[in-house]
Amino acid sequence: MSGNAIEIEGLSKTYAAHSGEPAKTALQDVNLEVPAGSIFGLLGPNGAGKSTLINILAGLVRKSAGNVRIWGFDHDVNPRQSRAAIGVMPQELNLDPFFTARAALDVQAGLYGVPKRERRTEEILDLIGLTDKADAYSRTLSGGMRRRLLLGKALVHRPRVLVLDEPTAGVDIELRQMLWSNVRKFNREGMTIILTTHYLEEAEEMCDEIAIIHQGRKIAHESTDTLIGQLDAKSLLIHPTQPFDGDIRLPEGVELEHRPDGALALSYRRGQTAAEDILDAVRAAGIRIADVATEEPHLEDVFLALTSSRGTGGEEVA
Numbered sequence: 001m002s003g004n005a006i007e008i009e010g011l012s013k014t015y016a017a018h019s020g021e022p023a024k025t026a027l028q029d030v031n032l033e034v035p036a037g038s039i040f041g042l043l044g045p046n047g048a049g050k051s052t053l054i055n056i057l058a059g060l061v062r063k064s065a066g067n068v069r070i071w072g073f074d075h076d077v078n079p080r081q082s083r084a085a086i087g088v089m090p091q092e093l094n095l096d097p098f099f100t101a102r103a104a105l106d107v108q109a110g111l112y113g114v115p116k117r118e119r120r121t122e123e124i125l126d127l128i129g130l131t132d133k134a135d136a137y138s139r140t141l142s143g144g145m146r147r148r149l150l151l152g153k154a155l156v157h158r159p160r161v162l163v164l165d166e167p168t169a170g171v172d173i174e175l176r177q178m179l180w181s182n183v184r185k186f187n188r189e190g191m192t193i194i195l196t197t198h199y200l201e202e203a204e205e206m207c208d209e210i211a212i213i214h215q216g217r218k219i220a221h222e223s224t225d226t227l228i229g230q231l232d233a234k235s236l237l238i239h240p241t242q243p244f245d246g247d248i249r250l251p252e253g254v255e256l257e258h259r260p261d262g263a264l265a266l267s268y269r270r271g272q273t274a275a276e277d278i279l280d281a282v283r284a285a286g287i288r289i290a291d292v293a294t295e296e297p298h299l300e301d302v303f304l305a306l307t308s309s310r311g312t313g314g315e316e317v318a
């Protein structure tokens with residue numbers, strides 16, 4: 001195996017037209033390499049194509065074109081081995097309501113051909129904190145417990161790669177902490193982790209590398225440090241004591257926007273300009289400052305910045 005847990009080349013997916021809906025291209029010519037042993041973030045706005053990509057990896061959706069290798073096994077040549085190398089915790093709570101938690105894990109292990117003596121059902125129940133709910137039917141479990149059970153199901157066959165699709169959307173703090181401490185533990189033990197999320201902060205905290213998918217294309221793939229470094233756009237929001245509608249001689253790269261409420265929004269890059277220099281320029285224009293605040297970029301801004309600066313044609317930049 002190369003040093004990559006996942007290798008994707010020219011991956012495209014078009015969902016066929018159905019029930020009056022036109023055909024929909026969800027992924028277009030995506031190339032992606034996920035290093036073995038990393039925690040990898042797949043980010044993108046709603047409908048970007050993240051779940052489609054994950055479902056292709058999991059063998060749940062058929063690709064239209066391209067190649068996928070998981071742990072060195074080609075999806076088309078060695079489908080069984082490539083599926084066995086990956087475990088997916090899906091977004092939807094798609095559990096069979098008539099199975100108990102223990103049975104759900106046992107059946108899943110059976111589906112993956114794990115011999116009875118090698119099954120780790122009790123160990124996994126303990127890991128996901130469901131030992132005392134082992135005999136409860138999944139329909140009686142709370143939303144958080146069902147999510148834990150989905151994590152357990154993804155682990156029954158000891159996958160090399162664990163994929164978590166939006167694992168923290170709408171979950172409480174306790175479950176979030178349980179998830180992240182387990183993810184870190186699995187990763188220390190050598191498991192490669194891929195997670196999708198809408199939350200940039202979460203990806204920043206957890207991931208070694210981040211890829212951003214937008215309208216079915218990969219528009220960025222960087223180490224987390226490099227990506228966050230590029231996203232150092234910030235704004236100073238200055239409320240003058242007197243209305244001001246003139247111009248200010250600003251340091252290079254700083255842009256002024258007059259807000260309807262009279263505030264002056266000065267956008268700049270932290271790596272390029274010191275806030276102090278902007279404040280000096282504002283004072284030099286004779287403006288007295290009543291109040292000052294800062295605005296951080298949102299992930300939406302990041303997507304906008306990346307898509308507009310790199311063209312809506314979406315050419316790849318990684």
Ligand SMILES: Nc1ncnc2c1ncn2[C@@H]1O[C@H](COP(=O)(O)OP(=O)(O)OP(=O)(O)O)[C@@H](O)[C@H]1O
Binds near residue numbers: 051
């Ligand atoms: N089974 C399907 N049939 C037709 N179109 C689909 C199907 N599944 C997804 N799509 C479309 O493909 C595009 C990508 O969807 P996908 O669910 O992969 O995005 P996503 O990035 O996972 O979004 P979200 O974060 O909302 O889950 C969307 O436009 C979606 O409407």
